[in-house]
Every structure is written in C-alpha cells, then in structure tokens.
Amino acid sequence: MRKSAALFYLPVLILFAITAFGTNRLVTQPLRAETKDPVIRFVKIGDQDWMTENLDVTAFRNGDEILQAHSREDWERAAEQQLPAWAYYNFDSTQNPVYGKLYNWFAVNDARGLAPEGWHVASKDEWFKLIENAGGWTNGGSKLKGVTGWKNDGNGINELGFDAQPAGYLSMENDFANREMAGAWWTSTAAPEESQDEGGAMAPPSSANEKAMVVLLTNNYAGIQLIQYQTYCGLSVRCVRDKP
Secondary structure: OOOOOOOOEOOOOOEEEEEEOOEEEEEEOOEEEEOOOOOEEEEEEOOEEEEOOOOOOOEOOOOOEOEEOOOHHHHHHHHHOOOOEEEOHHHOOOOOHHHOOEEOHHHHOOOOOOOOOOEEEOOHHHHHHHHHHOOOOOOHHHHHEOOOOOOOOOOOOOOOOOOEOOOEEEOOOOOEEOOOOEEEEEEEEEOOHHHOOOOOOOOOOOOOOOEEEEEEEEOOOOOOEEEEEEOOOEEEOOEEEOOO
16 A cells, blocks of 8 residues: 555635524535545544544555454454454445444554554544534534434434444444444543453453543434443544644
8 A cells, every 4th residue: 555645635615604502613515635545535623624434444554554354253363462453344345335444443553553644543632622513422423423324313414524424343242233323433542541440241361451432423312422442342433634
C-alpha cells in the first residue's frame, strides 16, 4: 500500500448558520478530501473534521500490512500475542463495504499509525466534543446515526452528516453480534487503570485485564453511551483530522 499524500484538495465549503431552540449552530455540507490513496470523505462539525465512513484500511500508514483474521482461531492468536489485527464481520468479505472493517485495539494503538496521514483515531476527549456538538449524551445519538440501516425503527436523522452505521462488533465472548443494531467505535484512550482488573469471560490471558474506552450507539436508544471493552475485541474506527 502506498503511503498517503498529505495534501488535501478541498472543493467548496459552504457554511450555514441556523437557529434551533434559540441556539445558533454552524453546519457544513459534507466535503471530500482527495488523497492518492485512499479517497477520504469527511464533514466539518464545529472545529473538527470527521470522516463520514468507518475506517477500511488493511495497512498501517507506513505501508506495513495489518494481520487479517480469517477465523476465530486467527483472532484469538492475535489477541494472545497482542498483535494488531482486523476482520470482516463473520469473516465474510462479501459484506456491505459501508460498514468498514473491525479492528482490535492493538491496531488502534500501534505506533505505525492506523489512520491515513493527516488523520488519527479519535480520542475520548475528541468524541466528547463531537457529542457536545450533537446536543449531548441523552439525545445526540439520533443526530449522529444514519437515516437507513438501523433495524426496528432505529434510524437516526444524520443531522450533522456523521452517518454512523450499525456495523456490529466482535464481542468479548469472541462472537459477532448486533449487525444493523449497534455500532461501537474505539477511542484511542485506554481505560483508567482502576478499571483494568475485570477480564471478559473468554479473555485471552495476555489481554484479559486491558481495556479501552468505546463509544456505543444502539438502535433502541436515542442517546450515546461511553463504555469499556477488552482490547482484543473487534470494533469500528472513526478518525478525525489532525489540527494544523
């Protein structure tokens, strides 16, 4: 994989000032940032540029390939050795590409950089700022969720253009779960040390007590949840653009 160029060619940025419940809020049209590889679609929300799609890369920024897990055995082996890895949901490469790939946190936290050049995996604090711009924890989820794809009338209104998709995840029990019902995104922030002592039921010994912070959206709740997952789980990733 070629290293992505750092230059971005920005088309027209159009800002709309709107008033909602007495609060002026700045909204933008989704933009496209062109790089040699890949093409990145993003939206400006407040003072942050967020990718509007889940990450879908197979190599680190320096070109090193990330291990693809083709089976549960592959995934468990990567966890035991704390190796960066990714997988398709149900290990099925024919899945809808809108969901991106599922990564363990060893990939997220690798110094080689999971995100393309000029971008990084969003931290907990950067997610907090996004959630504040979406209206807060209680109702912000509906503004971030896409208008299609969420089961049982769980679609959002995608007011900010973030277009969160219910990709499901590879859970702490090493089972794939909740495609079309939940989306779970790694942050780049490790869980506090005092909460690192509760391993999952089937956690590999080397990573049983290691956790990271996760943002969760579900089809049956309009709000947003911040939870902790073991680092060997397989979750989606969203990136935010580096500040100049």
